[in-house]
Amino acid sequence: MASTLIHSLQGLIIGHSKRVQGPAMQELPQLGPGAFILIENGKVVKTGNQAETPERADRMIDGAGRFVLPSWVDSHTHLVFAGSRETEFVDRLRGFSYEVIAQRGGGILNSANRLRAMPEEELYEQSLARLEEIRQFGTGVLEIKSGYGLSLESELKILRVIRRLKETSGMPIRASFLGAHSIPMEYRENRAAYLRLVQEEMLPQVAGEGLADYIDVFCEKVAFSVAETEQLLEAGWKYGLKPKIHVNQFYALGGIPMACKQGAISVDHLEVMDPDDIQALQQSSIIATLLPTAPFFLRDPLPNARELLEAGIPVALASDYNPGTTPSGRMGFVVSLACIQMRMLPEEAINAATINGAAALEWDDEYGSLHPGKWASLQITDPIPSLDYLPYRFGNDHTWKAFVEGKEV
Numbered sequence: 001m002a003s004t005l006i007h008s009l010q011g012l013i014i015g016h017s018k019r020v021q022g023p024a025m026q027e028l029p030q031l032g033p034g035a036f037i038l039i040e041n042g043k044v045v046k047t048g049n050q051a052e053t054p055e056r057a058d059r060m061i062d063g064a065g066r067f068v069l070p071s072w073v074d075s076h077t078h079l080v081f082a083g084s085r086e087t088e089f090v091d092r093l094r095g096f097s098y099e100v101i102a103q104r105g106g107g108i109l110n111s112a113n114r115l116r117a118m119p120e121e122e123l124y125e126q127s128l129a130r131l132e133e134i135r136q137f138g139t140g141v142l143e144i145k146s147g148y149g150l151s152l153e154s155e156l157k158i159l160r161v162i163r164r165l166k167e168t169s170g171m172p173i174r175a176s177f178l179g180a181h182s183i184p185m186e187y188r189e190n191r192a193a194y195l196r197l198v199q200e201e202m203l204p205q206v207a208g209e210g211l212a213d214y215i216d217v218f219c220e221k222v223a224f225s226v227a228e229t230e231q232l233l234e235a236g237w238k239y240g241l242k243p244k245i246h247v248n249q250f251y252a253l254g255g256i257p258m259a260c261k262q263g264a265i266s267v268d269h270l271e272v273m274d275p276d277d278i279q280a281l282q283q284s285s286i287i288a289t290l291l292p293t294a295p296f297f298l299r300d301p302l303p304n305a306r307e308l309l310e311a312g313i314p315v316a317l318a319s320d321y322n323p324g325t326t327p328s329g330r331m332g333f334v335v336s337l338a339c340i341q342m343r344m345l346p347e348e349a350i351n352a353a354t355i356n357g358a359a360a361l362e363w364d365d366e367y368g369s370l371h372p373g374k375w376a377s378l379q380i381t382d383p384i385p386s387l388d389y390l391p392y393r394f395g396n397d398h399t400w401k402a403f404v405e406g407k408e409v
């Protein structure tokens with residue numbers, strides 16, 4: 001029975017055992033100077049204060065001056081993609097909008113063309129390298145979407161790469177089927193035919209091979225209407241896929257009340273919100289997942305996190321790691337940005353990036369906090385004066401060591 005003891009910590013952030021909302025978002029359960037955490041067989045078995053520290057373990061780590069906190073849970077990524085899109089990045093600097101670039105066949109369609117051309121093995125290698133990089137920076141649970149395929153064959157290629165990452169990387173991963181990410185060029189004059197392709201060919205095969213945990217749709221003017229999204233979510237339910245959707249990134253079209261009615265697990269983006277949207281969320285149990293690096297990169301207004309928090313809505317933070325609008329999976333920066341630009345308090349941002357991210361993947365009973373019985377997925381920081389220092393000193397990597405399910409990565 002291999003055991004690891006991390007002792008003499010400046011602070012041990014245990015976190016909440018389940019998702020949090022309302023005033024509890026500002027609380028971060030923790031043990032003070034001298035705390036320890038004992039890990040056995042990948043799980044947390046005991047935590048406590050200095051006086052209760054066990055005398056020995058197979059591996060002892062001196063945590064003096066350091067903090068331990070749960071791994072980041074990145075509940076929204078597009079990590080499996082082919083190549084990069086810095087040319088469009090420069091186009092945007094020259095003044096072209098996301099919508100104009102999308103209409104010219106750039107954006108998602110550009111990524112889809114590259115992905116279709118890339119052999120599955122190369123796609124796997126590129127994606128694994130990205131996963132290994134973010135794992136060093138403290139991410140210990142991940143969601144990955146398809147959506148850069150936009151054909152039966154290519155969507156399956158992405159989802160099979162995700163499955164292989166699940167099997168080989170040791171990282172807990174949930175997969176979302178996002179065949180309805182954009183209308184491919186060849187279907188621009190016949191949207192109904194693409195919707196049929198997603199519902200009648202992609203969904204049965206994706207579900208049949210057990211390749212996805214969720215269905216996602218990009219509900220937006222440049223992508224799918226509220227009615228189309230609802231039709232797709234209903235089709236997903238027939239195959240047992242629960243919805244998690246991209247919504248209210250550029251326009252409030254009524255997608256949030258629809259997602260609430262459809263029993264979505266999370267609604268993601270929320271840069272633009274109507275009062276009806278807030279009310280619908282308050283009356284549901286849906287997680288509001290904010291992705292502040294995307295509007296940061298696009299120079300769009302960031303979501304109004306304070307409004308959501310003060311309305312008592314459970315907020316999660318995720319990276320949206322993707323080649324078009326967030327070519328970075330650094331959750332530490334997401335947390336800093338949430339504090340600096342959305343005025344989330346450090347405690348709120350850390351809860352949002354850990355336990356509420358886990359809740360957005362229906363995994364808060366296993367990950368997202370460090371209660372005995374949960375997986376020991378955690379990060380040990382460099383010596384830092386306080387936890388507030390993490391978001392304050394933005395852009396730095398504060399992770400000294402990272403553990404996923406008890407194994408150092």
Ligand SMILES: [Zn+2]
Nearest residue numbers: 076078246320
């Ligand atoms: Zn996204």
